[in-house]
Amino acid sequence: MExxxxxxxxxxxxxxxxxxxxxxxxxxxxxxxxxxGDGTLVPATDDEVMEVEExxxxxxxxxxxxxxxxxxxxxILSNGISSDKANLENLEGxxxxxxxxxxxxxxxxxxxxxxxxxxxxxxxxxxHLSTAAPAQxxxxxxxxxxxPSQNDILLAGEEKLPIKVxxxxxxxxxxxxxxxxxxxxxxxxxxxEPLMSPTCSSSQPxxxxxxxxxCLNNLSIKELHETFKATFGRETSVKDKLWLKRRIxxxxxxxxxxxxxxxxxxxxxxxxxxxxxxxxxxMESSDDDCPLDGETSSISQIGDQNIExxxxxxxxxxxxxxxxxxxxxxxxxxxxxxxxxxxxxxELSKAxxxxxxxxxxxxxxDACHGQSSPRSLVKPVCNIGSHGSALVTRxxxxxxxxxxxxxxxxxxxxxxxxxxxxxxxxxPSGMSVAAKLVKKALGVRRQDNESGGxxxxxxxxxxxxxxxxxxxxxxxxxxxxxxxxxxNVIAFSGEMQxxxxxxxxxxxxxxEIPGVPTAKGGIRRKxxxxxxxxxxxxxxxxxxxxxxxxxxxxxxxxxxxSPFRTSVDLKDKWRNLLRASFAQGPPDQMARxxxxxxxxxxxxxxxxxxxxxxxxxxxxxxxxxxxxxYSGRSVHEPRSGFL
DNA sequence: ATTAGGG
DNA sequence: CCCTAAT
Numbered sequence: 001m002e003x004x005x006x007x008x009x010x011x012x013x014x015x016x017x018x019x020x021x022x023x024x025x026x027x028x029x030x031x032x033x034x035x036x037g038d039g040t041l042v043p044a045t046d047d048e049v050m051e052v053e054e055x056x057x058x059x060x061x062x063x064x065x066x067x068x069x070x071x072x073x074x075x076i077l078s079n080g081i082s083s084d085k086a087n088l089e090n091l092e093g094x095x096x097x098x099x100x101x102x103x104x105x106x107x108x109x110x111x112x113x114x115x116x117x118x119x120x121x122x123x124x125x126x127x128h129l130s131t132a133a134p135a136q137x138x139x140x141x142x143x144x145x146x147x148p149s150q151n152d153i154l155l156a157g158e159e160k161l162p163i164k165v166x167x168x169x170x171x172x173x174x175x176x177x178x179x180x181x182x183x184x185x186x187x188x189x190x191x192x193e194p195l196m197s198p199t200c201s202s203s204q205p206x207x208x209x210x211x212x213x214x215c216l217n218n219l220s221i222k223e224l225h226e227t228f229k230a231t232f233g234r235e236t237s238v239k240d241k242l243w244l245k246r247r248i249x250x251x252x253x254x255x256x257x258x259x260x261x262x263x264x265x266x267x268x269x270x271x272x273x274x275x276x277x278x279x280x281x282x283m284e285s286s287d288d289d290c291p292l293d294g295e296t297s298s299i300s301q302i303g304d305q306n307i308e309x310x311x312x313x314x315x316x317x318x319x320x321x322x323x324x325x326x327x328x329x330x331x332x333x334x335x336x337x338x339x340x341x342x343x344x345x346x347e348l349s350k351a352x353x354x355x356x357x358x359x360x361x362x363x364x365x366d367a368c369h370g371q372s373s374p375r376s377l378v379k380p381v382c383n384i385g386s387h388g389s390a391l392v393t394r395x396x397x398x399x400x401x402x403x404x405x406x407x408x409x410x411x412x413x414x415x416x417x418x419x420x421x422x423x424x425x426x427x428p429s430g431m432s433v434a435a436k437l438v439k440k441a442l443g444v445r446r447q448d449n450e451s452g453g454x455x456x457x458x459x460x461x462x463x464x465x466x467x468x469x470x471x472x473x474x475x476x477x478x479x480x481x482x483x484x485x486x487x488n489v490i491a492f493s494g495e496m497q498x499x500x501x502x503x504x505x506x507x508x509x510x511x512e513i514p515g516v517p518t519a520k521g522g523i524r525r526k527x528x529x530x531x532x533x534x535x536x537x538x539x540x541x542x543x544x545x546x547x548x549x550x551x552x553x554x555x556x557x558x559x560x561x562s563p564f565r566t567s568v569d570l571k572d573k574w575r576n577l578l579r580a581s582f583a584q585g586p587p588d589q590m591a592r593x594x595x596x597x598x599x600x601x602x603x604x605x606x607x608x609x610x611x612x613x614x615x616x617x618x619x620x621x622x623x624x625x626x627x628x629x630y631s632g633r634s635v636h637e638p639r640s641g642f643l
Numbered sequence: 644a645t646t647a648g649g650g
Numbered sequence: 651c652c653c654t655a656a657t
Contacts, residue, residue, distance in 0.1 A: 525652075552646085
């Protein structure tokens with residue numbers, strides 16, 4: 001019934017490269033999907049992807065003609081939807097208009113998806129923060145724009161993602177499948193549809209033909225064809241009514257939302273769409289446990305919103321997953337194959353937070369405290385409504401996280417390993433001990449924190465640690481736990497905690513962050529959480545508000561929703577910021593260098609702010625020269641009131 | 644419980 | 651980040 005199909009997203013023939021798809025500039029990208037009996041496309045599940053991956057692994061330079069497993073349907077070429085525009089320019093075989101149109105379509109579709117995601121997230125946020133204060137909510141939104149690194153990540157992700165989003169165009173083409181008894185030969189849709197463009201160079205959407213209200217359900221195939229042309233600016237030879245309807249619906253709504261079959265067109269734009277099938281509503285609310293899906297927001301609703309709001313500016317390619325999911329929801333209308341693995345979810349959220357720390361939540365958070373500082377350049381600008389930034393963030397997150405990457409690869413985080421190994425050295429029997437630990441950890445899994453410590457202790461036989469200094473033992477213990485934990489996580493990826501993920505927007509949700517909790521044994525080491533720019537901004541702001549040293553206060557107010565950021569963390573971070581500000585500011589070249597190597601280039605303005613605050617603080621509360629790290633160089637900079 | 648500082 | 655000493 002279900003088959004896997006690799007969908008090549010690049011139109012190979014349009015590129016100057018051999019069939020090996022090795023061209024660097026135009027890599028062949030493909031997305032695995034499963035074709036349901038009814039022709040619905042469903043994103044391949046992790047398992048499936050993994051499976052196929054193995055096959056592909058053998059020779060990646062070869063075109064992904066995954067054959068050999070009865071499961072694989074094959075690889076189907078479709079219009080290129082490569083993320084980089086450069087490719088578009090290379091499309092020689094396709095009329096420019098066609099190419100651009102497809103691209104635009106893609107973009108819109110993705111944007112649509114973005115919108116949906118955003119909506120969902122927002123809703124979720126609301127749910128978790130009943131105390132939302134609209135007025136304040138805008139505070140940090142703009143921060144996103146200050147996070148170049150995030151955008152970078154995004155871009156990088158877009159260009160490197162091994163698996164590309166598939167074009168809506170490809171979806172329909174795959175519909176007619178074996179599973180479907182009453183389908184036409186695959187050849188037809190696939191070949192004639194997507195690639196036919198060359199012949200219709202006069203492809204220009206003409207909405208004038210579909211003014212007013214149209215009900216796809218009532219249209220004949222011919223009419224559908226006309227509508228199709230009006231919508232996409234080109235003809236189609238596909239005779240599948242269902243396909244046409246879906247296609248048109250998608251085209252009109254710029255999304256995968258095909259729930260509507262009646263549209264009202266005015267002034268060449270979709271003014272309204274009428275949902276006639278609400279099947280997806282009920283099912284949505286029932287089976288969505290994905291955090292991102294969170295509050296089941298009516299997709300159709302969102303769709304309308306987006307459509308009416310008009311322009312979507314950016315198009316996150318990485319949205320594929322969610323997009324397809326929607327597709328799945330709406331097209332299938334009934335069964336949902338598989339929800340994303342928790343791990344996957346984790347990845348998403350992680351990415352999420354990474355990108356833009358939590359503008360939504362953070363802002364709300366702040367709002368609660370009524371801490372709207374009039375200064376801070378950053379804040380004023382923001383408006384929560386800026387879908388732009390929000391979208392970007394989302395996109396970013398997805399792209400950056402490399403959703404497509406097999407989970408396991410991302411597991412390891414930082415240190416444990418080496419320490420663990422060193423530990424082994426000390427303890428001949430270490431191996432077994434470690435094994436035990438791991439086992440225990442696995443067995444106990446979630447309750448580890450506290451018990452974990454105990455376990456650890458139990459693990460160390462008296463003889464084992466006799467030779468170690470107490471402190472050493474403690475450290476070892478920690479490492480072991482960390483290691484075990486890691487193993488644990490890997491083994492039970494399904495139970496992965498959101499920890500790493502949430503930086504901001506969801507951080508408050510991840511109460512159960514694994515890293516910190518250690519009750520008493522104080523074993524586990526906190527997972528390293530990179531500070532997002534947003535957080536830094538918050539910190540700076542907090543400092544400016546309450547002053548240096550009032551970390552508990554700042555923590556309470558600005559990082560209330562970030563359990564993993566302790567006041568000490570804030571302090572440390574501030575220290576680092578200070579160091580950075582002094583190290584980078586004065587010598588200009590230094591700044592550049594540091595930026596090069598530094599993972600997270602902190603915007604100079606921020607650093608200046610830091611310096612400024614510090615200076616102020618030193619002048620007011622302390623006798624100048626008290627600060628060890630920078631005492632020598634007191635900087636007298638007139639700058640003030642910025643940020 | 645918080646802070647400051649060293650590691 | 652962790653840890654500790656000093657408040």
